[in-house]
Amino acid sequence: MHMIESGNVAAATGVKLARANVIAAYPITPQTPLTEKLSEFVAAGELAAEYIPVESEHSAMAVCIAASSAGARAFTATSANGLLYMNEQLHWAAGARLPIVMCVANRGIGAPWTVWNDHQDTISQRDGGWIQIYANDHQQIIDSVIKAFYLAQTVSIPVMVCYDGYILSHTYMPFEKPDQDQVDAFLPPFTPENMLDPDRPYNFNTVTLPDVRPDIHGQTAPGYMEIRHCLHQDMRGSIQVLEEIDKKFQAAFGRGGHPFVEPYKCEDADHVVVCMGSLSYHFRDVIDLLSQEGLKIGVMGVQLYRPFPEKAIVEALYQKKSIMVFEKALSYGNQGALYADIKSALYPCENRPEMKNFILGLGGREIKTSILVETVRNAVKHTAASDDHPMWVGLKCQE
Amino acid sequence: MKPYKFSNFLSKSESGPGDGGRTGSWRVLRPVIDTTVCIPSKTGKPACFNCWLYCPDAVITKTIPPVIDYEYCKGCGICAQECPANAIEMQDESQFAPKEK
Known part of the structure; x- marks a missing residue:
């Protein structure tokens, strides 16, 4: 379907099509209209998700971490200082290998206070273990959000979809909205191998000693450094996965072909x-x-x-x-x-x-x-x- | 080629011995029970067991005599503090360490 809407609505539409289960967000300009739109979708019964309003971005990411750990497709969005306020939880989400998807409407960082666009917010988060995708227009925003959920759950790494505040978030542009049936056929269900499950109790991400250790079955369990090395290797491996997902997306929707540059x-x-x-x-x-x-x-x-x-x-x-x-x-x-x-x-x-x-x-x-x-x-x-x-x-x- | 498997290494553990790491190596002082003073050991009756009750790491058995698992005992000293018979002495761990050649 052809739409003329703002970049934030393009992002929200992508999240809806991807059938996110849990959305937790705190408003911040210029991201706010995105999560407002999502709350409208949830309130109208168009999106069967739990919308959790929180008191801060740190809590928004904490809710996403918990939801994702329990096997839910989790989404949040933020900008600028809100993203920085999440910082500690962002590193946690990546280290815990949770496939959370987040949109960042790029905005400059205070001080001095600014609400306008630049890229300092997400660039400052480049070393945290999140995948970062930058969209150039509204079509790329909606397409990237759908692909981001696929990529995140395939490689167990959270994905940030970044787009310019105001320049894209608030301007109106035409774009194609994919059909729900097509997205359902494209995006596999989220069935994590490791999740919080009362029938199979595990501890996740408790104090992990510097060295490897034998677990209760006598198998060698990784230490902190092995786990972090694995994150790095998987980040490298996700380049090829994104290429494959982009090819599938192109076959299904006729758009794409430039996943990297x-x-x-x-x-x-x-x-x-x-x-x-x-x-x-x-x-x-x-x-x-x-x-x-x-x-x-x-x-x-x-x-x-x-x-x-x-x-x-x-x-x-x-x-x-x-x-x-x-x-x-x-x-x-x-x-x-x-x-x-x-x-x-x-x-x-x-x-x-x-x-x-x-x-x-x-x-x-x-x-x-x-x-x-x-x-x-x-x-x-x-x-x-x-x-x-x-x-x-x-x-x-x-x- | 085997397909690449993502997130092979997670920090994941089950409740059971060893999955929190061998924390006994953290110990500086070692609790040693004097069984001639310890109430259940001395009387042969299943009584007291304050050490078992208060141990925050559950590494002392409710047996006669109580046995401390030094693989996991961190040497916090709570058992020695709680023992009504003063049967537990905190001793310098270094004397138990194997001597370097």
Whole structure:
């Protein structure tokens, strides 16, 4: 069915189609309309889920952890400081291998207080053991949410579906809503091997000693480090699983084909702009304008950020002259996180491309197409020795 | 090729000996029961058993004489504190450790 709705409603519709069993959330701008929509679905009897209003994001994630441990398909959503308030529980959810799905409507982090879009909230959570998928438009939001439930339960790792606050969360765009029958046929039921079950009692995630130990059957039970190594291995393994799920999704719904990165005019390009989220679609206008000037340039949106799909990234970028990474977040005192990751992925390549890092749009600072055109045009012209310090685009006064 | 299995390693345990780890290695002081003073041991009657009752790790048996499982006893000393006959002495664990060569 064709819909024209906001990105938050696209996300809520995806959650409904995936038949989430438990939803626990605390309102925060710009995510609020998503969970409001879900509570409407539940109140109207359209979604047979338990909607649990909680007093904080920390509790929202705690409820999801409990629900998921009991074998329920659990969902929550948040933004910015709400996500940070969950932090401790986020690491727990990943370590406990619970396939929770969460939408994050990306928003800048206070202080100073901001409600507008950038990526600092989810980038700050990149090392917690969650899979992170960045959607570029409304269609990708609804599709990613459905795929996220499939991926999470297959690999037993929680998944964050991230999309730009306001730019996507509050704007209206047309998208296809898949039929319930099709989603039911696509998404297998959630039948966890390990769950809280009074008939088969187990302790989960109690104090785990540094070393391995014999369990009560005399088998070697893993220590903390083995369990964490397993999480890392499974994160790596989930790259291939996402590719397979994307293929199945494409066969069922006719959309997809770019589970890791989405290139635009990159094939013959000398220069490639890399970024995440809606900015990568915004950049297509910039690329079109610069192509008309005779520049061989493309843009690549990174959709899977954790686990990092370095194989796909290296394949797309290793033969280019220069790479420009535009980011709405950074690791303060160093560089943009995406820039550092791409640089490290390209390190083993011969004739590494020249790389530049740009920081922009923090706290919702407007990103004008004309400024992007000028920035990229200048960056391509001045291909002096790479400067590892990120350049800030759109600063209007400096201290 | 065997299909890759996800989440092979979880922190998962059942209630039973050993599944919380051999916590006896945490012990600094070892409770030692003097059976000439211990009430059930001395009288041969199933009486007292405060040590069994109060042990937070349930590592003391309700037998005559009571037996402490040193694989799991953490050496907290509650049994020694609760024994009405002062039959339990907390002794330095190092004297029981095998001597290094």
